[in-house]
Amino acid sequence: MLREVAEGVLVHESDFLQSNAVVVRGAEGVLLVDAGIRSDELAALAADLRGRGLAVVAGFSTHPHWDHLLWHPDLGTAPRYGTALAATIIGGRLADENWRDAVGGMLPEDLAGLVPLDELFGRITGLDAAELPWSGPAVRILQHSAHAPGHAALLVEERGVLVAGDMLSDILVPILNAMSPDPIGDYLAGLQAIEDAAAGVQVVIPGHGSVGHDLRARIEQDRAYVRAVRDRREPDDPRLARPGWEWVRDLHGGQVERLATSG
Numbered sequence: 001m002l003r004e005v006a007e008g009v010l011v012h013e014s015d016f017l018q019s020n021a022v023v024v025r026g027a028e029g030v031l032l033v034d035a036g037i038r039s040d041e042l043a044a045l046a047a048d049l050r051g052r053g054l055a056v057v058a059g060f061s062t063h064p065h066w067d068h069l070l071w072h073p074d075l076g077t078a079p080r081y082g083t084a085l086a087a088t089i090i091g092g093r094l095a096d097e098n099w100r101d102a103v104g105g106m107l108p109e110d111l112a113g114l115v116p117l118d119e120l121f122g123r124i125t126g127l128d129a130a131e132l133p134w135s136g137p138a139v140r141i142l143q144h145s146a147h148a149p150g151h152a153a154l155l156v157e158e159r160g161v162l163v164a165g166d167m168l169s170d171i172l173v174p175i176l177n178a179m180s181p182d183p184i185g186d187y188l189a190g191l192q193a194i195e196d197a198a199a200g201v202q203v204v205i206p207g208h209g210s211v212g213h214d215l216r217a218r219i220e221q222d223r224a225y226v227r228a229v230r231d232r233r234e235p236d237d238p239r240l241a242r243p244g245w246e247w248v249r250d251l252h253g254g255q256v257e258r259l260a261t262s263g
């Protein structure tokens with residue numbers, strides 16, 4: 001179930017929204033990014049890593065949305081990180097004693113009871129750093145405010161890999177950060193930050209969707225979508241026309257409507 005997509009970089013794809021958990025091998029163990037969704041998948045991933053003799057020595061959540069904040073006891077007690085802003089946001093949510101109801105209300109019905117909303121959920125330490133503190137290959141933290149506040153992509157330069165978080169997907173159009181006063185500007189700035197940093201990237205791993213070797217095309221596709229929405233044009237985007245994924249069109253319609261009413 002773990003598939004090597006670049007030297008020392010493995011991916012597990014969940015059947016929920018093609019969510020990708022990413023494993024980066026280091027000298028003393030692995031970094032695990034956005035560990036997964038269902039309890040049984042997380043346990044299977046932990047067993048798979050154990051079977052390969054790999055201990056998790058660090059975790060990372062790309063952004064403070066529920067499907068990127070999960071963990072499992074079998075994955076161990078390594079430090080788990082996110083950006084400082086992401087940690088503040090999820091920390092605030094977890095401080096509310098009714099957080100389980102609030103987060104549980106966001107889950108699709110078919111996942112009810114299968115996702116571990118337990119004491120390990122969202123327990124990340126905020127990093128105010130340009131690089132991840134760990135013993136493996138250098139991992140640059142590219143923080144921006146596209147999609148969610150405190151979002152970060154991770155650049156593993158020596159492996160030629162970008163872990164994109166919820167951007168650069170082949171199945172989902174850009175989902176704007178509805179809380180931002182300037183969601184369009186934030187998104188374009190996030191794409192620019194990635195483009196500026198990621199010249200040497202061969203492999204792009206989106207939070208949801210297929211692993212690709214087409215970083216530049218994906219940046220252009222996301223940029224074209226965001227610009228079309230900004231300019232109130234209908235995007236010419238294949239992700240809006242996938243059979244069985246009509247909800248992506250609905251999501252798109254909702255974004256367009258929100259922008260129109262926010263001025």
Ligand SMILES: [Zn+2]
Pocket residue numbers: 063065147148166
């Ligand atoms: Zn997200």
